[in-house]
Amino acid sequence: MTIFPLAHHLAEFTKNKVSSRFSTEIPATDGGEVHPNPIYLNYGCPNDGFFPIEKITVHTLDKPFQTKKLSKAEIDNLDLKTIEIVKKELNEDLIYISDGFQYMAPSGHDNLYKFNKSLVTLLNKPNYDDWDLVITLGAADGLNKIFKALINPGDTVLVEEFTFTPSTFNLSQFGGIAVPVPVDFNEKSEGINVSKLENLLDNWSAIHPDLRKPKALYTIPTGQNPIGTTSSLETRKKIYKILEKHDVLIIEDDPYGYIVLNDDFINRNVTRDEYINKYLSKSYLTIDTSGRVLRAETYSKTFAPGSRLGFVVGHKGFIDTITTISSLSTRSPSGISQTILYNVIKQRGGLDSWLDWKIEISKAYSIRKKIFYDYLKASKINEKHFIEVIEPKNGMFLSVKINFELNEKLRKNDIFRNLALLNNKCLKHGVIVILGRVLAVGEEAIRKSNFVRLTLTMADDEDELLEGIKRFASSIEDLFEYGN
Amino acid sequence: MTIFPLAHHLAEFTKNKVSSRFSTEIPATDGGEVHPNPIYLNYGCPNDGFFPIEKITVHTLDKPFQTKKLSKAEIDNLDLKTIEIVKKELNEDLIYISDGFQYMAPSGHDNLYKFNKSLVTLLNKPNYDDWDLVITLGAADGLNKIFKALINPGDTVLVEEFTFTPSTFNLSQFGGIAVPVPVDFNEKSEGINVSKLENLLDNWSAIHPDLRKPKALYTIPTGQNPIGTTSSLETRKKIYKILEKHDVLIIEDDPYGYIVLNDDFINRNVTRDEYINKYLSKSYLTIDTSGRVLRAETYSKTFAPGSRLGFVVGHKGFIDTITTISSLSTRSPSGISQTILYNVIKQRGGLDSWLDWKIEISKAYSIRKKIFYDYLKASKINEKHFIEVIEPKNGMFLSVKINFELNEKLRKNDIFRNLALLNNKCLKHGVIVILGRVLAVGEEAIRKSNFVRLTLTMADDEDELLEGIKRFASSIEDLFEYGN
Numbered sequence: 001m002t003i004f005p006l007a008h009h010l011a012e013f014t015k016n017k018v019s020s021r022f023s024t025e026i027p028a029t030d031g032g033e034v035h036p037n038p039i040y041l042n043y044g045c046p047n048d049g050f051f052p053i054e055k056i057t058v059h060t061l062d063k064p065f066q067t068k069k070l071s072k073a074e075i076d077n078l079d080l081k082t083i084e085i086v087k088k089e090l091n092e093d094l095i096y097i098s099d100g101f102q103y104m105a106p107s108g109h110d111n112l113y114k115f116n117k118s119l120v121t122l123l124n125k126p127n128y129d130d131w132d133l134v135i136t137l138g139a140a141d142g143l144n145k146i147f148k149a150l151i152n153p154g155d156t157v158l159v160e161e162f163t164f165t166p167s168t169f170n171l172s173q174f175g176g177i178a179v180p181v182p183v184d185f186n187e188k189s190e191g192i193n194v195s196k197l198e199n200l201l202d203n204w205s206a207i208h209p210d211l212r213k214p215k216a217l218y219t220i221p222t223g224q225n226p227i228g229t230t231s232s233l234e235t236r237k238k239i240y241k242i243l244e245k246h247d248v249l250i251i252e253d254d255p256y257g258y259i260v261l262n263d264d265f266i267n268r269n270v271t272r273d274e275y276i277n278k279y280l281s282k283s284y285l286t287i288d289t290s291g292r293v294l295r296a297e298t299y300s301k302t303f304a305p306g307s308r309l310g311f312v313v314g315h316k317g318f319i320d321t322i323t324t325i326s327s328l329s330t331r332s333p334s335g336i337s338q339t340i341l342y343n344v345i346k347q348r349g350g351l352d353s354w355l356d357w358k359i360e361i362s363k364a365y366s367i368r369k370k371i372f373y374d375y376l377k378a379s380k381i382n383e384k385h386f387i388e389v390i391e392p393k394n395g396m397f398l399s400v401k402i403n404f405e406l407n408e409k410l411r412k413n414d415i416f417r418n419l420a421l422l423n424n425k426c427l428k429h430g431v432i433v434i435l436g437r438v439l440a441v442g443e444e445a446i447r448k449s450n451f452v453r454l455t456l457t458m459a460d461d462e463d464e465l466l467e468g469i470k471r472f473a474s475s476i477e478d479l480f481e482y483g484n
Numbered sequence: 485m486t487i488f489p490l491a492h493h494l495a496e497f498t499k500n501k502v503s504s505r506f507s508t509e510i511p512a513t514d515g516g517e518v519h520p521n522p523i524y525l526n527y528g529c530p531n532d533g534f535f536p537i538e539k540i541t542v543h544t545l546d547k548p549f550q551t552k553k554l555s556k557a558e559i560d561n562l563d564l565k566t567i568e569i570v571k572k573e574l575n576e577d578l579i580y581i582s583d584g585f586q587y588m589a590p591s592g593h594d595n596l597y598k599f600n601k602s603l604v605t606l607l608n609k610p611n612y613d614d615w616d617l618v619i620t621l622g623a624a625d626g627l628n629k630i631f632k633a634l635i636n637p638g639d640t641v642l643v644e645e646f647t648f649t650p651s652t653f654n655l656s657q658f659g660g661i662a663v664p665v666p667v668d669f670n671e672k673s674e675g676i677n678v679s680k681l682e683n684l685l686d687n688w689s690a691i692h693p694d695l696r697k698p699k700a701l702y703t704i705p706t707g708q709n710p711i712g713t714t715s716s717l718e719t720r721k722k723i724y725k726i727l728e729k730h731d732v733l734i735i736e737d738d739p740y741g742y743i744v745l746n747d748d749f750i751n752r753n754v755t756r757d758e759y760i761n762k763y764l765s766k767s768y769l770t771i772d773t774s775g776r777v778l779r780a781e782t783y784s785k786t787f788a789p790g791s792r793l794g795f796v797v798g799h800k801g802f803i804d805t806i807t808t809i810s811s812l813s814t815r816s817p818s819g820i821s822q823t824i825l826y827n828v829i830k831q832r833g834g835l836d837s838w839l840d841w842k843i844e845i846s847k848a849y850s851i852r853k854k855i856f857y858d859y860l861k862a863s864k865i866n867e868k869h870f871i872e873v874i875e876p877k878n879g880m881f882l883s884v885k886i887n888f889e890l891n892e893k894l895r896k897n898d899i900f901r902n903l904a905l906l907n908n909k910c911l912k913h914g915v916i917v918i919l920g921r922v923l924a925v926g927e928e929a930i931r932k933s934n935f936v937r938l939t940l941t942m943a944d945d946e947d948e949l950l951e952g953i954k955r956f957a958s959s960i961e962d963l964f965e966y967g968n
Contacts, residue, residue, distance in 0.1 A: 022649065022650045022653075022922075023922070024918045024919075024922050025916060026904070026907050026919060027911075028907070028908050028911045028912075029904045029905075029907070029908060030905075030908045032908055032911075032912055033912050034911045034912065035911065035912060035913060035914025035915075035955075036914075037914060038911070038914040038915060038916050039914060039915050039916070039943065039948060039951060039952035039955060040916045040939075040942045040943075040952075041915055041916060041917050041938040041939050041942065041943075041952050041953075041956065042916045042917055042918045042937075042939060042942075043918075043939060043942060044709070044785075044880055044881070044939055044941060045789065045941065045942060046784075046785060046788070046789065046880070046941045047549075047941055047942055047943065047944060049548050049549035049552045049848075049944070050548045050549075050785075050788075050845065050848070050941065051545075051787070051788045052544055052545050052548075052787060052788075052828060052841060053542055053543065053544055053545065053788075053824075053828065054543045054544065054545055054550075054551055054559065054564055055542075055543040055564075056540060056541070056542050056543070056824075057540070057541040057542075057543075058537055058539075058540050058541075059537065059538045059539040059540070059541075060536055060537055060538065061535075061536050061537065061538055064533050064534045064536075065531075065533035065534075066538075067538055067571070068533045075538065080538055080539075087551070100790055101788035101789070101790035101791070102788070102789055102790055103784075103789040103790070104789075104790065137621075137814060137815070137818075138815070140815050141813070141814060141815070144812075144813055165506065166506045169506075169812065170812065173812050225528070300530075300587075301528075301530060301534075303535070303536060304530070304534075304535045304536075304537075304585035304586070304819070304820070305529065305530065305585070305586055305587040305588075305819070306584055306585035306586055306587070306588065306818065306819020306820050306822075306823065307585070307818065307819070307820055308815070308816070308817070308818040308819065308820075309818075328628075328653065328654065328657050329625070329628055329813070329814075330621060330625060330813075330814055331621070331622065331624050331625070331792070332792070333792070333818070334621075334790065334791065334792040334793075334817070334818030334820065334821040335788070335789070335790020335791070335792065336788070336790050336791055336792075336818065336820055336821040336824050336825075337818040337820040337821060338790075339790065340537075340540075340820050340824075341820075344536060344537065357536060361534065364533075364534070396528055396530070397528070420510070420513045421513075421514075423510050423512070423513070424512050424513060424514045424516055427511075427512045427516075427518045427519065427522070428512075428516055428517050428518065428519060429519060430519025430520075430521060430522040430523060431519075431522060431523050431525055432509060432522050432523070432524045432525060432526045433525050433526055434508045434526045434527075435508075435510060438506075438507070438508050453526075454525040455524075455525050455526060455527060455528055457528060457529065457530045457531055457534065458524045458525065458526075458527060458529060458530075458531055459523065459524075459525075459531065460531060460533070464523060467523060468523035468524075468525050469525075471519075471523060472525065
């Protein structure tokens with residue numbers, strides 16, 4: 001069993017030594033001579049001559065939606081930056097077809113590993129030395145492997161009472177139990193209610209006499225899904241201190257953190273320096289001194305979901321366990337994905353240009369957020385207090401609370417009925433939204449789930465977005481006018 | 485719990501209903517009107533305008549090693565067939581960046597699913613109707629999910645006593661126990677010894693009083709790893725009948741079946757028709773009437789390991805369970821991999837051209853096999869009976885038995901000592917091989933593991949291959965000359 005300070009949090013199964021290594025290269029036993037240039041007749045790794053591809057050319061974009069409205073001829077005239085991926089050359093900084101399309105270590109390609117490491121070091125360096133990361137198949141895979149590494153049946157994990165519920169499905173398949181923590185759901189909210197969290201942990205055995213003390217908090221601290229809130233560093237420090245006191249780990253899910261929603265991105269050119277130091281939120285890693293934070297990142301929202309690439313950062317002891325889990329399950333992430341993603345980032349300029357792309361992404365989302373937010377704030381339904389709009393700080397969602405109690409008919413219904421009525425109106429007016437109850441954990445949260453989550457990301461353009469939010473407003477008006 | 489004829493083989497956990505669906509689109513409850521063109525403000529799927537890629541051009545090869553020895557200028561002159569992957573067009577037969585780089589169902593992209601289905605229908609159509617397939621992240625992932633679907637701790641699975649041992653690691657992580665079945669290890673072998681298999685199952689409780697009756701046989705029937713044997717359809721029918729009698733499932737691992745090793749591929753042009761009807765072995769699926777065969781395929785050996793793509797075929801009941809496992813673990817395979825692989829195959833001509841590529845692959849491997857086999861058969865070490873060469877029928881490996889007992893010193897050693905001595909000689913002469921014991925399951929098999937596995941695939945060219953096999957022969961000569 002791996003030994004490190006918080007190793008007692010590892011799941012029982014990690015104590016069983018399961019072989020995960022196909023050890024085939026046996027060193028010499030006689031101390032005799034060893035040929036300096038051996039020929040390898042051992043593995044079943046096809047020679048790259050068997051791969052049906054010679055070269056890949058990728059035409060890349062400088063900013064989101066650059067070509068969306070253009071004709072083929074107009075696109076051809078753009079002189080898009082192309083990057084070339086060849087079979088093999090002597091540049092160790094790139095990933096070639098010869099190695100990117102080959103079998104790979106379960107932790108992924110070394111160049112992408114190093115790039116991720118430079119990203120974490122620049123933006124969210126852990127506050128201790130013994131950290132590492134492992135490439136995953138995206139955030140869901142990362143969280144899955146974290147839960148597998150930690151959870152014994154019956155273990156509990158704290159979750160924000162409104163959250164991305166599929167993560168709780170991941171947890172429950174290992175027999176873990178998600179226990180909701182109250183969050184503030186208003187304009188000033190930073191997410192988790194700190195004093196309620198403290199009270200919950202201080203009085204755990206009185207509040208939850210039948211449940212084990214939590215092993216971890218699963219949290220989306222930046223651009224919380226669905227609320228859109230982002231907690232300040234000050235609040236994170238308070239939460240960390242409480243969790244440290246109770247020896248609770250932090251599983252930080254951060255798919256949205258790079259997407260900053262702020263009018264500054266619309267009104268002027270935000271520099272890389274400002275993006276890093278003024279706008280990006282700092283991970284819990286940066287205040288972690290004991291190695292209790294496991295951070296899951298993904299390339300789904302900033303590159304493409306089809307990449308199925310992400311990584312988990314944390315204490316080396318946990319990362320080693322997750323790497324072993326990879327070697328026994330998924331093996332390495334797709335090498336083709338890694339080859340395309342890494343070369344696009346690297347050949348376009350590496351870390352700097354990747355940050356520029358994230359700034360452009362933030363700008364595009366800030367514009368979209370402004371359309372939604374401004375429209376709703378100026379709307380009649382807001383004026384009449386039928387809705388409460390929560391302005392998101394990060395991410396791709398905007399949540400709207402609906403004050404059903406302002407209508408005398410709706411006031412008499414339960415939450416299920418009211419959300420169903422609202423859904424009917426949305427379907428009638430032609431807008432598909434996510435009902436709050438789908439993103440609520442536990443009965444109390446469901447009772448309070450009088451909200452919908454709207455996404456900023458799916459629409460093709462600003463016209464569609466505006467039409468969508470108008471339809472939503474009409475749905476609410478219609479609902480409050482008739483009360484059914 | 486899913487109900488189908490062999491559902492009693494599913495693992496216990498499949499009976500617990502674990503939510504794996506993020507059901508967010510709620511149908512109307514009032515029977516009222518529904519807008520015909522809704523705007524989607526629900527999911528977190530980024531609009532394809534957020535993907536940083538406009539177009540991908542892939543330069544493909546007509547046959548393996550086509551460009552291996554050519555200069556850049558010579559390659560440019562070749563006029564390689566290029567295929568283009570654009571953001572979106574109205575051709576439903578292709579995978580575009582807009583959908584291939586997006587989130588995807590856990591079972592993979594529908595076009596690749598259909599292609600795989602046409603491949604199975606053409607080559608290995610199951611002998612019953614209710615079959616299906618699911619795209620996996622390669623053979624290892626497929627086998628993992630099969631074992632997860634079936635294995636309760638303490639369940640047993642029969643395996644060939646010499647096999648790809650990492651598959652038994654996959655099994656043991658679910659608490660499964662691999663029980664070796666004797667195989668014939670000689671020139672005439674078809675792999676599993678049928679009468680010993682029958683005896684083992686007929687007298688199971690006497691032979692293994694402490695073990696449960698096997699749930700499945702895990703077998704590599706075509707190009708068995710490491711032996712290289714391929715069983716005839718006649719033998720497969722006998723084995724199927726025995727397993728049917730004892731209600732044992734068949735897990736057919738077939739990474740090598742498409743690689744046919746036969747001089748005909750060198751001496752003349754093998755047609756697609758011949759390849760299909762004369763040279764390819766038929767899967768156990770083709771004789772399966774009760775839905776007890778689960779076949780795992782992979783694109784690793786015929787396209788590239790970095791694709792991390794494959795599929796599992798079998799009864800719909802099992803496939804549904806595996807799809808649920810995917811939705812709770814890996815989610816979909818890499819969409820970027822699927823986009824590249826599918827478009828290369830499809831735009832080069834689909835099924836026909838894919839079969840042509842496999843024929844070219846078979847030719848290249850047949851040439852390599854002939855170099856090894858002819859050299860060894862004509863060698864002094866063969867003449868002196870120090871070795872026994874097993875001519876492989878499929879795949880990428882050739883195994884060589886070493887008759888240590890012909891040397892009076894070696895005769896006195898145990899198998900570990902002799903393999904270590906052989907390994908020392910190989911290291912000295914500069915050839916890396918895999919020692920038989922690494923691929924043996926159980927003590928008896930290890931005692932009989934007086935062989936090495938040589939790979940045909942890693943060498944850059946025929947010169948390297950010939951040099952490798954010469955070094956191997958020198959190692960054996962050296963060993964038998966000195967006996968240590």
